Amino acid sequence: MEPVKDVSQLVFTKARGGRFRWLTVSTLMLAIGMILHLVSPSIAGFTPNWMIATYCVAILLTKPNFRQCLGICMVAALMEVFTSKSAFPYGDFASEFAGAYVAGFFAHKVPPIRVGKFSVRPMLCGFVTTMVSGTVFVTILKLVMGIPMNVFLYGILPAVVLVAVGNAIITPFLYFPALRLFESMHYMADTEEKDSDHGDLTLVQQQPGVVSVEHLTYTYPFSEKPALSDVSLQIENNDFVVVTGPNGAGKTTLLMSMIGAVPHYFGGTMNGMVFTDGHATTQTNIADLASSIGVILADYGAQIVTMTVGEEMAFTLENHGFPPEEITKRSKEALAKVHLDGLEERKVSTLSGGQRQRLAIAAVLAEEPKVLVFDEPTSALDPEGISDFYELVGRLNREYGMTVVVAEHHLEAVLPYAKRFVLLDGGRVVSEGTPESVMRAMYQNHIYEEAIPDLFRAQLALEADGETFDQPFLSMDRAIAAVKKNLGKEEHVC
Amino acid sequence: MLTLQNVSFHYGENGPEILQNIQLNFGRGEFVAVTGRNGSGKTTITRLLTGLEKPTSGRVCYNGQDVTREDAAARSRFIGYVFQQPDRQMFMSTVREEVGFGPYQQGKRGAELDAVVDEAMHKADVFRFADEYPRTLSRGDQQRIAIASALAMHTEYIVLDEPTSGQDGREKKRLSALMSQMREAGITVILVTHDMDIVAGQCTRVIVIADHHVAFDGTPDVLFSEGRPEEWGLAYPASVRMGRSLPGAPYCKDMATFCEMYRKARGIG
Secondary structure, eight states: OOBOSOGGGOEEEEOSSOTTHHHHHHHHHHHHHHHHHHHOOOBTTBOOOHHHHHHHHHHHHHOOOHHHHHHHHHHHHHHHHHHOOSSOTTHHHHHHHHHHHHHHHHHHHSOOOEETTEESHHHHHHHHHHHHHHHHHHHHHHHHHTOOHHHIIIIIHHHHHHHHHHHHHHHHHHHHHHHHHHHHTTOSOSSSOOOOOOTTOBOOOOSOSSEEEEEEEEEOTTOSSOSEEEEEEEEOTTOEEEEEOSTTSSHHHHHHHHHTHHHHTTOEEEEEEEEETTEETTTSOHHHHTTTEEEEOSSGGGGOOSSBHHHHHHHHHHHHTOOHHHHHHHHHHHHHHTTOTTOTTSBGGGSOHHHHHHHHHHHHHTTOOSEEEEESTTTTOOHHHHHHHHHHHHHHHHTSOOEEEEEOSOHHHHTTTOSEEEEEETTEEEEEESHHHHHHHHHHHTSSGGGSOHHHHHHHHHHHTTOOOSSOOSSHHHHHHHHHHHHHHHHHHO | OEEEEEEEEESTTTOOEEEEEEEEEEOTTOEEEEEOSTTSSHHHHHHHHHTSSOOSEEEEEETTEEOTTOOHHHHTTTEEEEOSSGGGGOOSSSHHHHHHHHHHHTTOOHHHHHHHHHHHHHHTTOGGGTTSOGGGSOHHHHHHHHHHHHHHTTOSEEEEESTTTTOOHHHHHHHHHHHHHHHHTTOEEEEEOOOHHHHHHHOSEEEEEETTEEEEEEOHHHHHHHSOGGGGTOOOOHHHHHHHTSTTOOOOSSHHHHHHHHHHHHTOO
């Protein structure tokens, strides 16, 4: 396999939603089919076969593979058998077995043949699937019940045709509204394109660093403008990087691309590549990346899913398959790091907001990732909470060697600990480097100046008056020392 | 004049005392900060003022009238409330309807209602969102919609709960400007906040709640020069600390004042 030479030429597209979209949509459609099947009116004894119609719609909408089609149709068959009024309903298993393949064939191999504005595929699919399924069913019925041939040929088969016609009519009536609904919920891909699969590419990280973002351009599904444009960034081991910028600049998107949520969870179109701990994010799923990189979201409460502290710590580790002794050991260590030791029995509902945030951090630390990612962690904290939070994160960075990436507006709070700043605006990296150099760039280029801490901004304003200071106003102590030095000089002269 | 007279409060039958014997008056046109540690009871004070909680003992009086028994809907005629998470108080499908809800309940209809709503939306700079669904807007915009709702009811007092926490600098400046505007219109702004920069820079009065009591009630400069803010869980604003490094240690309510004092001390500008 040739290693990919130019990463910026790579494209990865995916519809939004996980791998189980087909399952949720089919379940919904089959449930609707069941209800319709039970309440359906009949004309002269003929009713359309609602179960076939709804599974056709489910398969056309989600395009599952043939094994998944079979699964859907076997469930449909089971539901039909349980509610059937037929003499020998078990033929449904065989008939829907055939139906699965026919519907799958229509979903994958038949293009949406259009007449005017509408695709006639749902109608054809409904007709043909019902014909095949119905024919199989009545043939089995004939064989089992010993129905005479002429009754079969002149009575039963035409009835199948009539039901098939009925289905041809109702399937579009179910399909198009469902399609509209799912499109408006952003559940459908815009085009008929298949999701990309980079599984057989050899991708090699070009730039060093524990996280390397290389020429990343990303557009959310149904968006016109890219959220990130040609972003390249390297995060070294043990770095403490602060990503800042106005709302909508792409900070959260950038962080999500490091953990693999972009593109796997959000879908959309991704150009370029992100390497986390050596793995290309398009080739590795989110769960596997989680052992290298952990994320704490702004709404940390949403990440906590169990009732007690101990259970929360065990949850992810159990999902990774660790043995019980390992789980207990890692839980203890992680809780100790965040100063929540001994609280395994405590109910999460009795913890304060700050403690819950630390619990989310501990749960992530238990997997022993190399990199910690925080998305606007201080938005719900009071000043004491903010300083306690960054004191903890600073300690994780300095004492435990963790690499930290934070998206933050509150630059004063993070200044004492940050090693590097990255300024994003409109999806591009505008400036990156030491905190001081980036803040000066913000001031000079008038980009997101309002985030510059008041203290540093005062220095910049005074420098515009011609003053110079021997240290940057990055902390209160340094600012006071620099001011006193300048005034000390003055007093000396006088 | 809005007063809390000897108000005490605890949750439930045997809950711990949150507030004990609180005595506070709020006049017209003030810009008051109510502050203290998380859990000190500062939000509880505002909930008692608006009627979302009733005191366990003591009275709430408005212009001499005892309104303790009145619930929040009744008190909305003179006091409005903006939640820290404003989307928790929005429930109509458009901004116009949201802002119009209060005046409608007050009995306004037709052209009079539209006029009041339009005026309030313009003042809070949310007119361009008039037909949008409030919950799709940013937190800063939602806050201003909540403020517009209170303005539309011509309330005399408005309580804002931590409006600047988690906001970026641009939103903070817009909110500060809007709060000043409201003061100029004669509305009393009661701000529950941790943001000491706003307290020092803009507030006319600070109330500190600590140990279930009013630990301080006075002007910000006195709080930061003679009070004990660290004991009460408060930080000194940067401008105040910087001011102390200058000869004469002048009180600097914001960084602009500090820069001025510095230039004076250096003989420049």
